[in-house]
Amino acid sequence: MAAQHGNDWKSIADAMGKNRVHVKGAWRRNKRTVKNGPWSQDEYQKIFDLVSLDLRARALEDTRKKMHGMLRDNIGWEAIGDKLGTRRNVDVCRKWYSQLTSPMVEQGQWSDTNDYRLVDALFALDACSMDEVD
Structure with a gap:
């Protein structure tokens, strides 16, 4: 979805039926590999x-x-x-x-x-x- 719409969080959120702020936050949290330990x-x-x-x-x-x-x-x-x-x-x-x-x-x-x-x-x-x- 992000590959198709880029950083247009409103379009992505509308397509998913979600709020753009939540979609952007989830993307930022999950876009990188987070270490544990x-x-x-x-x-x-x-x-x-x-x-x-x-x-x-x-x-x-x-x-x-x-x-x-x-x-x-x-x-x-x-x-x-x-x-x-x-x-x-x-x-x-x-x-x-x-x-x-x-x-x-x-x-x-x-x-x-x-x-x-x-x-x-x-x-x-x-x-x-x-x-x-x-």
Whole structure:
């Protein structure tokens, strides 16, 4: 069906008698081979890199912009899962919060984007000593 209609989700959904959002979601979830079992070191590194890029971008953008996709703590897990390509976005999100993030973030005491905001503030301050940072 997708080969015939391409990305025309409305036509595909109409032909199947389904909602286009559900058809597109099912296609996105099932289009790639999803691994089960132990995570590789390469997957861990890719998650760190992708989350860091996403957080950096979100720390710099206008927070009033409308976000799309699965978000938790303002992280675009849907896009990260798509870029990782080997795991479902919900599994990537769970792995991040269960094993890879800082305990302060997990407990809600600190946001991942606060790291980047702090670095940017320190850079803008152009401090030369700890006294200036304090």
